[in-house]
Amino acid sequence: MLKQLVEQCQRDNAFAQKRLFDQYINRLFRVSLRYVRHEPEAEEVLMNAFLKAFRSISSFSYRDENGLEAWLRRIVVNEALQHLRANRQLPPFLSDDEIDDQPDSVALPDAGLDVERIYALIRELPTGYRTVFNLYVIEGYTHREIAEQLHISENTSKSQLSKARAVLQTWLIQNGYETETRRNA
Template sequence: MELTATIARDELVERCKSGHAPSYETLYQKYAKAMYNTSLRIVNNSDDAEDVLQEAFVDAFRSLRDFNYRSTFGAWLKRIVINKSINVLRKRRVQLVEVTEFHEDAVAEPEPVNETEQAWQVALVKRAIEKLPDGYRTVVTLYLLEGYDHEEIAEILGITHNTVRTQYVRGKQKLLTIIKEGGVL
């Protein structure tokens, strides 16, 4: 038996598809802040994040007739925002080092952190993530904040799963170092 998820039609999206101009503004207002924050976490520059936001909405509105509810509108738009954010990083010539072979024991794991005793403040962690190099920040953001798995990140970035894993492990280590050294205050 095949299981399929049915995504309910969004009335606001349907009104936009029919050309109802005020609905475009409502749809923009509904998603703009979340999509801006998603982009900002990846590109780490407010001007670039604003540009990504505008370009993503322009592309989404142009392609709205092709949107067919295989996912929610928000998930579809988020994928556009993430792809455009990655393109901004590529224009900056972010180089993710390709790893030919990965051994988990080759990368020293940080000392275990008892997360229940450490009440990390979300703002502190986000500020620390902003201080990561672009490659690490992108992978850490997509994994920890956006909820993508390593295979999905590899596909989005066009790199191998092992490179994503390495970037994530190293990024996480660097993030912990920044936090422990108090580099985010």
Template sequence: MDQQLIEQCKRGNAFAQKRLFDQYANRLFRVSLRYVRNESDAEEVLMNGFMKAFQGISDFTYRDDKGLEAWLRRIIVNEALQHLRANRSLPLFQPEEMAGIQPDSNPLPDMGLDAERIYALIRELPTGYRTIFNLYVIEGYTHREIAERLAISENTSKSQLSKARALLQEWLTSYGYEATRRTS
């Protein structure tokens, strides 16, 4: 079904574009919101990302729905990084960034340790930590790729990721999360 949608979008069909937007807007808004904390900025990132997707969809080859979603997600992530760079939010790596940081507010206080709470805690991370944690843990980039994208060294990426993990684990522990650290 998505394949027909893509073919119609390639022909510039506005109804097909609207259907594709409705199908992925909420999911990709969440992606945008993981990188850009402000909601209006996240909407702008989403809008610019879809604009680029519709303009470049003629070069996209549909294989399956996962491939389509991964392509759209990559566009949104690139757009979010560009937004952070334009707003001078990157690089924002300060050594003392980690000290004494607590979530701004207690997000979703009445909910347990579920997906929404973990998502909310990720959004509470400082910009530098959050960006590298998202890129490495969720998007699956390597430290070398992150270093190239953010114009930082690989060691900086590794140290920022380590600090982000420590901070997030501390917050999760306060919500009852207990994990045995293991390396495979």
């Protein structure tokens, strides 16, 4: 079914494009929002990504649903990075001194952390930390690929990831959530 939908999109069928859009809009909006904090900007990134996808779908070779989603996700991520660059939000990356300007505490629910809360915490990270964290941890890019995408060194990528993890861990500890390692120590 999805393969036929892609084939129809490749023939510029507007109805098929709308169906594909509807099928992936929610998942891909969350991807966009992980990189671009404000919803209107994330929506703009997503719309631009879908336009690019529909323009280049003729060169897409359908293998399975996972391949299609991965292809669409990569377009969204690339569009989000392009948006951050165009708005001068990326780079430069934060230095150790600038982290003091970030929130000391993030209010967490009394119950255990859920996926939505972790997602919200990641969105609170400074842009550089958040971008590298998302690319490495969530999207599965290597530090070399991140360095190439962001025009930074691999060591900067590693440093940004380390700092992002440290900030997240600090926020969790400050709000009463300790890692298993700390509890068992």
